[in-house]
Amino acid sequence: MTRTALFSVPVLVGLLALAFGWHIAVGAKFVPPATVIEALFSTDRTNFNHVVVTDLRLPRAVYAIVVGAALAVAGALMQGITRNPLAEPGVLGLLAGASFAVVMAVGYFRVVDASYVPALAAAGAAGTAALVWAVASVAPGGSTPLTLILAGAAITGLLGALIALTHLLDQESFDTMRVWLTGTLAGRSSDALKWSLPWLAGGLVLALLMAPQVTAMAMGDEAAVGLGVDIARVKALAMTAVIALTAGAVAIAGPMGFVGLVIPHVARLVVGADYRAIIPVSALLGATYLLIVDIAARLVMAPTEISTGIVTALLGAPFFVWLVRARL
Amino acid sequence: MSVVVLSARGGQISFRLHQRAVIASTFLVALLMAIGMASLMSGSYPLSMAEVWATLKGHPPADTAATVIWQFRFPRTLVSAMAGALFGLSGAILQYVTRNPLADPSLVGVSQGASLAVVAAIVVFPDINLVWRPVLAFGGALLVAALIQSIAMQRTGGTTMRFILTGIGIAAFVSALTNAMLTYGDIDRAQSALGWLAGSIHAVGWPEVVTLALCLLTLGPVVVWSARYLAVLRLGPDISVGLGVPVRRARIAMITLSVGLAAFAVAAVGPLGFVGLVAPHLALRLACCGVGQHLLLTALTGAIMVSLADLVGRVAAAPVQIPAGILTAILGVPVFLALILKTQTSRQL
Numbered sequence: 001m002t003r004t005a006l007f008s009v010p011v012l013v014g015l016l017a018l019a020f021g022w023h024i025a026v027g028a029k030f031v032p033p034a035t036v037i038e039a040l041f042s043t044d045r046t047n048f049n050h051v052v053v054t055d056l057r058l059p060r061a062v063y064a065i066v067v068g069a070a071l072a073v074a075g076a077l078m079q080g081i082t083r084n085p086l087a088e089p090g091v092l093g094l095l096a097g098a099s100f101a102v103v104m105a106v107g108y109f110r111v112v113d114a115s116y117v118p119a120l121a122a123a124g125a126a127g128t129a130a131l132v133w134a135v136a137s138v139a140p141g142g143s144t145p146l147t148l149i150l151a152g153a154a155i156t157g158l159l160g161a162l163i164a165l166t167h168l169l170d171q172e173s174f175d176t177m178r179v180w181l182t183g184t185l186a187g188r189s190s191d192a193l194k195w196s197l198p199w200l201a202g203g204l205v206l207a208l209l210m211a212p213q214v215t216a217m218a219m220g221d222e223a224a225v226g227l228g229v230d231i232a233r234v235k236a237l238a239m240t241a242v243i244a245l246t247a248g249a250v251a252i253a254g255p256m257g258f259v260g261l262v263i264p265h266v267a268r269l270v271v272g273a274d275y276r277a278i279i280p281v282s283a284l285l286g287a288t289y290l291l292i293v294d295i296a297a298r299l300v301m302a303p304t305e306i307s308t309g310i311v312t313a314l315l316g317a318p319f320f321v322w323l324v325r326a327r328l
Numbered sequence: 329m330s331v332v333v334l335s336a337r338g339g340q341i342s343f344r345l346h347q348r349a350v351i352a353s354t355f356l357v358a359l360l361m362a363i364g365m366a367s368l369m370s371g372s373y374p375l376s377m378a379e380v381w382a383t384l385k386g387h388p389p390a391d392t393a394a395t396v397i398w399q400f401r402f403p404r405t406l407v408s409a410m411a412g413a414l415f416g417l418s419g420a421i422l423q424y425v426t427r428n429p430l431a432d433p434s435l436v437g438v439s440q441g442a443s444l445a446v447v448a449a450i451v452v453f454p455d456i457n458l459v460w461r462p463v464l465a466f467g468g469a470l471l472v473a474a475l476i477q478s479i480a481m482q483r484t485g486g487t488t489m490r491f492i493l494t495g496i497g498i499a500a501f502v503s504a505l506t507n508a509m510l511t512y513g514d515i516d517r518a519q520s521a522l523g524w525l526a527g528s529i530h531a532v533g534w535p536e537v538v539t540l541a542l543c544l545l546t547l548g549p550v551v552v553w554s555a556r557y558l559a560v561l562r563l564g565p566d567i568s569v570g571l572g573v574p575v576r577r578a579r580i581a582m583i584t585l586s587v588g589l590a591a592f593a594v595a596a597v598g599p600l601g602f603v604g605l606v607a608p609h610l611a612l613r614l615a616c617c618g619v620g621q622h623l624l625l626t627a628l629t630g631a632i633m634v635s636l637a638d639l640v641g642r643v644a645a646a647p648v649q650i651p652a653g654i655l656t657a658i659l660g661v662p663v664f665l666a667l668i669l670k671t672q673t674s675r676q677l
Contacts, residue, residue: 086493135665139429146489150430153496154661157435157601161657165650182507257500307511310504317501321479324493 005277008270012284016065019291023064024057026295028303031057063185063193064294064308065287067249068259070200072286073207074245075260076267076278080214081238084145085265085327086320089125089246090257093152093159097128098250100159103177107166114191114251118199122247128155129239183256183309185294196248203244204283210238211275218273256290256309258316263289265323349615349625356614356628360409363632367405367639368397372646399533407532407596408638408652409631410540412603414593416630417551419604420611420623421586424558425579426492432605433590436495439599440502441472442591443525444509450521451509461524462539462595469591472502477583491583524598529638529652536596543592547585551623554582559619600637600653602660603630609664633660 024036031039031049038044039053071089078087089095101124102117135151136144163181179186213234216224221231249256263286264278270285271277290308297311332345368380373396379389380397388394415433422431433439445468446461480494510521524531557578560568568575590604611625634652637659641650 091496131665146428146492147430149493149496150428150435153435153499154430154432154602154605154664158657158661161601161654165654165658168650168654169645169648182511306508310508310511313500313504314508317497317504320497320500321494324490324497325479 005271005274005281008281009284012281012288016284016288016291019288019295020061020065023061023291023295024053027052027057027298059188059190059193060185060294061291063188063252064290066193066196066200067185067253067256068263068286068288068290069283070203070245070249070286071256071259072263072267072282072289073204073260073279074242074249076264076275076282077207077210077214077238077242078260079264080218080275080278081235082145082148083218083220084148085323086145086149086261088258088261089242089249090255090259091149091152091261091320093128093132093155094125094243094246095250095255095257096156096159097131098122098125098247099181099255100124100163101127102250103163103181104166106177114189115195117192118196118247118251121250122199122243125243125246125250128159129243131155179307180254182307183254183312184307185253186305186308188252192252196251199244199251200248203241203248206237206241206244207279208276210234210241211279214238215273215275218275254309257313258320259286259290259312261323262316262319265319346615346617346621349617349621352615353621353625353628356625356632360628360632360635363635363639364405364409367408367635367642368401370639370643371396371401403534403537404529404532404638405635406537407540408529408634410537410544411529411593411597411600412607412630412632412634413627414540414543414589414630415600415603415634416607416611416626416628417623418586418590418593419606419630420608420626421551421554421558421582421589422604423608424562424619425582425586426489427562427564428489428492429609430605431492432602433586433594434599434601434604435499436492437472437476437499437502438469438495438587438590439594439601440499440506442466442469442594443599444468444502444506445471446524447506447509447521462536465595465598466591469587469594472498473584473587473591477580529597529634530642530649532596540592540596543589547589547592550585551589552620554585555618555620555623557582558623562619597634598651598653600634601657602664603633603656606660606664607633 021033021036024040025031025033029049029052031053035049036053039047039050040058043054044050074094075088078089078092079085098121101120105116105120132148132151132155135155136148139147139151213224213229216227216229217231217234224231224234264282267278267282267285271281290312293311293315294308297306297308300306300311332347332350334345365377365380368384369375369377373392375383375393375396379393382389383393383397384402388397418433419431422433422436423429442465445464449460449464476491476495476498479498480490506525557573560571560573561575561578561582563571565575568578593600607630608622608626611622611629614625614629615621617625633656637652637655641652641655644650
């Protein structure tokens with residue numbers, strides 16, 4: 001690893017800590033930073049400010065960190081193995097697949113146990129990924145970046161229509177899912193986090209293990225074969241990691257688009273082309289990014305708040321357009 | 329395959345007609361008529377075929393029948409067929425120009441622009457007259473398409489891949505804005521906007537029929553005229569330049585034409601997805617033929633798709649009306665996947 005990468009990690013951790021503190025301090029009632037630190041390290045249950053911090057704001061900040069890191073790492077891996085600067089769980093339809101599976105299970109089969117949600121999301125994401133890749137690879141011209149992205153957009157459109165149809169036919173049971181479907185960090189239960197953590201941790205470990213091979217693959221399939229990389233195996237394992245990370249993130253916060261698109265590019269600017277550095281740096285940057293986005297979502301139109309997923313799309317989509325202009 | 333050549337003025341104007349394509353278009357026209365008839369007959373006030381025929385000829389069996397046919401079902405049937413034809417043509421042109429079989433107006437920002445304009449008007453000016461909705465939708469669609477064009481354009485003319493990808497990015501941005509607007513709008517107004525957003529044909533009347541008919545009459549000949557450029561453009565920029573086509577101008581003109589066709593249709597019936605994606609592929613499987621006849625077959629296929637989606641949506645879950653846009657997406661994508669998975673061999677389109 002380069003020296004920049006080693007130096008950047010403490011800086012990024014510091015930034016993350018700052019964003020974390022800021023996220024907890026602001027809100028309907030401003031809590032002074034000193035009180036935040038006090039509440040985190042020696043909680044006094046009789047102090048109202050401490051209760052606000054530990055019971056309301058701390059969980060939300062943790063969700064933001066976990067979801068941001070997971071989506072950023074998933075995006076980095078996808079960009080690495082497809083060599084497509086625009087690849088991302090949302091653009092290629094994985095988020096839509098995961099949320100479709102969850103909506104159907106909760107709405108139709110009345111699955112209420114939070115422990116099943118990440119598994120359902122993983123199944124949905126895996127199914128969609130397989131479908132998008134199948135369509136893109138047999139489309140005339142092969143799986144070019146353009147065909148992959150169009151296939152992803154088409155599948156996302158289909159799943160959106162199916163969700164709208166079920167919503168139309170059975171309004172009550174789907175009303176509860178509506179806010180979740182725009183991607184939000186508000187009012188999530190800690191159960192969701194508890195059951196998602198194994199998926200997220202597994203995905204992250206797998207991503208770190210695959211990092212050297214992904215670096216080789218980013219140089220092109222032929223170069224990777226020359227370096228002794230088993231391409232099919234690396235692709236399968238990396239996609240497994242992507243699906244686990246996506247599933248965990250969707251189970252917590254719903255589909256939150258474009259986080260995985262923006263962050264890996266920033267990470268590459270900081271540390272270069274080595275995925276052993278890109279993946280941890282993406283995780284740190286993604287967590288920081290989602291904390292800041294969530295602060296904006298809560299503050300811009302206070303006292304009402306915008307869904308965090310809408311804000312990530314509003315920030316990420318112009319970046320996508322810029323990437324198209326700059327890279328293609 | 330047998331080919332008939334019609335020529336006039338000593339061969340100055342000539343048409344090559346593939347027999348199979350002629351048979352296919354006759355069949356499609358008959359199918360479209362049958363669906364139209366079924367659509368006129370069915371509903372909460374069922375009519376027999378004889379009654380419908382008598383009403384159309386001006387001798388209604390009852391006043392209610394006349395009202396139901398002339399005020400509700402007939403304009404609705406006409407609008408769904410014409411909007412379908414427009415969506416199909418728009419998609420076919422986009423696929424020819426971009427040389428990508430997955431291009432569709434609803435994926436590249438046209439529909440999303442229309443949606444944003446309508447929703448923004450409803451939220452910002454709650455007292456707005458619904459008469460303005462088609463105008464707003466049209467303006468929004470054109471504005472977003474112009475934005476995409478200007479961003480995707482380069483000194484060298486811009487590749488079509490950039491056009492599509494820019495469109496997808498802008499579409500995501502615009503639909504996020506629409507979502508944000510819907511969250512803060514008055515809930516009843518937002519609900520009425522949602523019905524239109526789902527692509528529903530239930531609220532159309534004669535004004536929409538007139539608009540779409542005028543659009544087909546004016547842009548139809550343009551599409552026929554442009555077939556010769558499309559036939560060259562689909563061979564790729566190098567060959568097109570070699571054959572003497574001004575590639576950059578032709579591309580801009582064709583994409584504008586495609587957007588215009590889709591914008592008219594979206595303004596009338598809301599953002600119906602996937603018709604423009606699937607209709608050209610279905611038409612190609614029906615008969616392998618030249619660009620002109622392919623466009624005709626595509627228009628007919630699109631008309632049948634939307635008419636059928638509207639009819640099924642009206643009848644299947646009555647009294648609940650399933651918006652046609654949801655059905656076109658649900659029926660369209662599996663058909664599309666099946667088509668693409670079946671033909672492993674590389675085709676031109």
